[in-house]
Amino acid sequence: xxxxxxxxxxxxxxxxxxxxxxxxRAEERTLRVSLNTExxxxxxxxxxxxxxxxxxxxxxxxxxxxxxxxxxxxxxxDRYEVSDDRLTYTFHLRDGLEWSDGxxxxxxxxxxxxxxxxxxxxxxxxxxxVAEGLRVVDPRSFELKLREPYAYVIEALGKPGNxxxxxxxxxxxxxxxxxxxxxxxxxxxxxxxxxxxxxxxxATFRRNxxxxxxxxxxxxxxxxxxxxxDRVDLISMPDQATRVAALQAGEVDxxxxxxxxxxxxxxxxxxxxxxxxxxxxxxxxxISLNHAQPPFDNVxxxxxxQMAVNQADIMASxxxxxDLYLRECYALYMCNTAGETNAGTEIFRNAGxxxxxxxxxxxGYKNEPVVFLHSESSALLNPMGLVMVDQMRKAGFNVQLxxxxxxxxxxxRLNRGPTSxxxxxxxxxxxxxxxxxxxxANPGVAYNCAEHYSGWYCDPRQTDLLRRAATARSExxxxxxxxxxxxxxxxxxxxILGGQFSAPAAYRSNLQGVIEFPIPIFWNMSxx
Numbered sequence: 168x169x170x171x172x173x174x175x176x177x178x179x180x181x182x183x184x185x186x187x188x189x190x191x192r193a194e195e196r197t198l199r200v201s202l203n204t205e206x207x208x209x210x211x212x213x214x215x216x217x218x219x220x221x222x223x224x225x226x227x228x229x230x231x232x233x234x235x236x237x238x239x240x241x242x243x244x245d246r247y248e249v250s251d252d253r254l255t256y257t258f259h260l261r262d263g264l265e266w267s268d269g270x271x272x273x274x275x276x277x278x279x280x281x282x283x284x285x286x287x288x289x290x291x292x293x294x295x296x297v298a299e300g301l302r303v304v305d306p307r308s309f310e311l312k313l314r315e316p317y318a319y320v321i322e323a324l325g326k327p328g329n330x331x332x333x334x335x336x337x338x339x340x341x342x343x344x345x346x347x348x349x350x351x352x353x354x355x356x357x358x359x360x361x362x363x364x365x366x367x368x369x370a371t372f373r374r375n376x377x378x379x380x381x382x383x384x385x386x387x388x389x390x391x392x393x394x395x396x397d398r399v400d401l402i403s404m405p406d407q408a409t410r411v412a413a414l415q416a417g418e419v420d421x422x423x424x425x426x427x428x429x430x431x432x433x434x435x436x437x438x439x440x441x442x443x444x445x446x447x448x449x450x451x452x453x454i455s456l457n458h459a460q461p462p463f464d465n466v467x468x469x470x471x472x473q474m475a476v477n478q479a480d481i482m483a484s485x486x487x488x489x490d491l492y493l494r495e496c497y498a499l500y501m502c503n504t505a506g507e508t509n510a511g512t513e514i515f516r517n518a519g520x521x522x523x524x525x526x527x528x529x530x531g532y533k534n535e536p537v538v539f540l541h542s543e544s545s546a547l548l549n550p551m552g553l554v555m556v557d558q559m560r561k562a563g564f565n566v567q568l569x570x571x572x573x574x575x576x577x578x579x580r581l582n583r584g585p586t587s588x589x590x591x592x593x594x595x596x597x598x599x600x601x602x603x604x605x606x607x608a609n610p611g612v613a614y615n616c617a618e619h620y621s622g623w624y625c626d627p628r629q630t631d632l633l634r635r636a637a638t639a640r641s642e643x644x645x646x647x648x649x650x651x652x653x654x655x656x657x658x659x660x661x662x663i664l665g666g667q668f669s670a671p672a673a674y675r676s677n678l679q680g681v682i683e684f685p686i687p688i689f690w691n692m693s694x695x
Contacts, residue, residue, distance in 0.1 A: 231325030452665030511654030
């Protein structure tokens with residue numbers, strides 16, 4: 168978008184927005200938010216869509232939570248003990264926790280919630296594989312007993328993304344894990360106003376009077392979730408320019424992601440603050456390959472595709488200021504983090520389209536169609552996808568572009584069949600950095616040989632490495648196995664890394680106490 172069009176959109180903001188916001192109550196204690204994706208599914212166990220993750224942390228709570236430094240802290244848990252042999256974990260819930268329906272939270276609820284989550288999440292599957300038992304001790308205590316040590320129990324119960332281990336009443340948690348629960352009953356800081364939910368228009372949340380925040384200061388997803396707004400409205404605005412105009416006019420307070428075209432302009436606006444995420448607070452661009460179908464069932468052809476990718480060009484397509492992306496990053500656990508490593512990255516030396524083209528025929532490619540699912544409606548996926556397609560074509564792949572909206576792409580991505588029957592070959596997606604720092608939770612390796620996870624990569628070496636990492640006894644051993652996992656990831660080409668960048672939030676400068684985190688957080692903040 169050129170500057171003249173930007174200026175025109177912003178100048179007309181009040182006229183454009185007056186009708187859209189005519190029925191929003193002008194309360195001082197109402198926070199108005201625009202997310203990057205629509206809220207459609209109200210159960211974080213059956214979907215990994217980011218809007219559902221935001222929803223989850225509003226209405227639900229977790230046993231443990233991650234803070235701004237990446238440390239896992241007790242949240243619903245008051246205290247816990249680990250036996251000397253590291254086989255028995257005993258958890259004690261905080262006193263007085265209540266569900267939004269007025270009933271008290273019990274250990275039975277926690278056990279049922281863990282079991283439901285573990286059916287859908289790789290870390291949960293791994294824990295249950297080595298679990299001897301998970302049982303209620305008393306109304307506020309429960310015990311996890313293992314057959315062999317597992318190094319990431321606390322990190323699993325506090326993981327912030329993909330399938331989130333939220334707590335629900337046992338009567339809901341005991342329902343099938345592949346179907347969304349029929350009602351929303353949580354113990355989080357907000358209540359969901361289901362009656363007035365208008366999908367595609369607005370979702371409203373109200374402060375939960377039954378919620379009891381922890382005494383510690385808020386940090387990331389951990390600590391005391393003190394709520395200073397009576398109400399949070401998630402307002403649907405598909406058009407990117409309209410979102411920015413709404414922020415400019417003060418009709419919304421917070422944008423989950425500000426479009427790259429507007430960042431430089433908004434940085435000059437003293438009424439708007441642009442967040443500055445770094446390291447695990449950034450995003451990794453990903454190319455997902457269909458390992459179940461030709462041509463990418465052939466590891467040699469996957470390696471050629473990997474070689475053809477130029478991250479600098481993909482990142483440049485976003486139009487971001489240079490301080491908001493890295494020209495190159497091949498670290499599976501994100502660059503500029505404690506887990507960053509160059510293990511396995513020697514294969515990227517002398518890479519490029521020219522070398523990839525020279526090796527493609529040698530790899531056994533027979534000019535099979537490569538169907539690339541392209542999300543035209545996404546401000547992030549659209550430009551990156553077009554550059555990726557161009558790079559693949561320059562390398563000699565017969566790429567067929569399948570353009571649609573993101574929802575259609577997300578649904579088609581579940582099709583494991585051949586391209587002639589509605590299947591696919593490549594699709595670009597994004598992963599939040601906060602989900603990548605833990606090797607056993609990182610989707611790049613954690614779903615190895617998992618039948619239900621799109622892409623269907625499977626490498627026996629990684630199965631063994633994951634098992635050994637789960638039982639590692641020291642930080643040094645954990646780090647060594649993490650390096651070996653990254654090397655195996657690149658060698659097998661589970662996915663292709665497209666580059667690391669920021670998709671920063673933007674918010675009105677009269678908000679204070681904003682916790683800048685990869686996930687939008689609406690506690691702790693207030694309006695001056």
